[in-house]
Amino acid sequence: MSKVTIGVVGSGSMGAGIAHLAALSGFNVIVRDVQDVFLQAAKARMEQFMQKSISRGKLTEEQAAETLERITFTTNLEDLKPATVVIEAIIEDLEAKKAVFAELDQIMPEDVILATNTSSMSITVIAEATKRPDKVAGMHFFNPAQIMKLVEVVRGFKTSDETVATLMDLSRQLGKEPIEVKKDVPGFIVNRIMIPQFIEAIRLLEEGVATAEDIDKAVKLGLNYPMGPFELQDFAGVDIGLHVMDYFYDELKDSRYAAPQYIRQLVRAGRNGRKAGAGFYDYNK
Numbered sequence: 001m002s003k004v005t006i007g008v009v010g011s012g013s014m015g016a017g018i019a020h021l022a023a024l025s026g027f028n029v030i031v032r033d034v035q036d037v038f039l040q041a042a043k044a045r046m047e048q049f050m051q052k053s054i055s056r057g058k059l060t061e062e063q064a065a066e067t068l069e070r071i072t073f074t075t076n077l078e079d080l081k082p083a084t085v086v087i088e089a090i091i092e093d094l095e096a097k098k099a100v101f102a103e104l105d106q107i108m109p110e111d112v113i114l115a116t117n118t119s120s121m122s123i124t125v126i127a128e129a130t131k132r133p134d135k136v137a138g139m140h141f142f143n144p145a146q147i148m149k150l151v152e153v154v155r156g157f158k159t160s161d162e163t164v165a166t167l168m169d170l171s172r173q174l175g176k177e178p179i180e181v182k183k184d185v186p187g188f189i190v191n192r193i194m195i196p197q198f199i200e201a202i203r204l205l206e207e208g209v210a211t212a213e214d215i216d217k218a219v220k221l222g223l224n225y226p227m228g229p230f231e232l233q234d235f236a237g238v239d240i241g242l243h244v245m246d247y248f249y250d251e252l253k254d255s256r257y258a259a260p261q262y263i264r265q266l267v268r269a270g271r272n273g274r275k276a277g278a279g280f281y282d283y284n285k
Contacts, residue, residue: 004170005030007083009100009139011073012263016042018184022050023148025174025282030080039073046071049146055100062063078107085170087139089117092243097121098129105130113163115139118123120187120244122251129172133158139167140188141274143236147246154181186251187244195248195257198241201229202260205280212280238263 004027008019010222019031019042026112051069053059072079080086083163086102086108097116102115113135116126127136138154151171153164164180171178181188186193201215210218216228233241242264248257266272273279 004084005082007032007035007080007086008084008244009077009080009088009104010090010117011038011042012074012089012091013045014141014145015087016045017143018087018089018117018141019071019148020046020067020138021141021174023067025072027173028070028072028246030074030083032074032077032080033064034075036073036075039075043068043071043073049144065075077103077133079245080104081107081109083108083112085113085115085166087115087117090274092118092240093258094125097126101126101129101136105132111135113137113166115167117141119240120191122186123154123159127158134160135163137163137167138184138188139171140190142190148236149175149177150190151176151178152181152190153178154184154188156184174223186248191244195241195244198233200231200247202263206260206262223246230280233263234283237273237275238279239267258281 006027006029008015008029008031011019011031015031019029022029031042032037050059050064054064062219063067086104088097088098090096101114108114114130114132115137115142116123117139118126119140123138125138127133130136133156136156137159140152140154141257142148142150153167153171155164163175166173168178168180179189180224185192203210204210204215212230216230219225219228227235242259245257245259249259270276271278274283277284
């Protein structure tokens with residue numbers, strides 16, 4: 001496919017990362033969020049990311065300026081109309097996502113693909129909020145989107161082959177290695193494997209088998225993972241991890257996916273990970 005304009009709904013860590021990646025890859029990008037303050041924070045994160053790239057000799061000042069020029073920031077969903085593909089990256093709340101997709105379906109031309117960056121939720125359910133379920137699919141990036149190479153392209157029940165092929169090709173144009181998830185199951189591939197590992201790590205911690213530090217060390221040195229389960233949950237967001245566990249359990253009714261009490265206590269205490277200054281670890285010390 002030729003270069004297109006990419007719309008992104010949501011400018012949090014994932015939305016901003018996807019938008020920035022697209023601009024770095026030469027695409028024109030339109031990013032929408034509900035408040036200017038969120039958009040300004042997203043722009044600041046992009047600038048910070050590029051300053052690090054400049055200091056490492058991976059990007060020039062001119063390239064950084066050109067990248068930002070390709071991005072339009074807006075609070076108006078209708079400003080996404082020029083986009084050929086829209087990627088939704090708002091909070092992991094099914095009803096909120098359905099509401100956004102219903103609104104996009106009314107605004108965007110009929111041939112526009114509507115993709116969701118959800119990490120675990122049903123593509124089929126989200127697609128049913130539209131009159132174009134054949135043009136709705138999952139396009140799950142990993143955090144940070146500018147760096148992580150994988151994209152899961154996920155079929156809903158009615159997603160067309162053409163939609164899947166378009167998103168696979170777009171992923172490659174963004175410098176990613178896409179995989180096709182052929183069935184719409186909770187967590188797709190990566191999170192379906194990873195969430196039970198998180199749960200087991202938390203249970204080991206609850207049982208006093210080892211400290212969080214030693215469990216992380218065991219996983220990094222014994223399994224050759226770049227991050228331990230507690231480091232990764234703190235990085236991604238403890239609250240998000242709990243939300244995904246609860247979603248898995250609600251969908252699959254399998255005790256293997258029941259969230260341990262400790263992670264629920266952390267979230268109730270506001271210890272949502274690095275973004276909150278504390279999660280499984282305390283970052284304020």
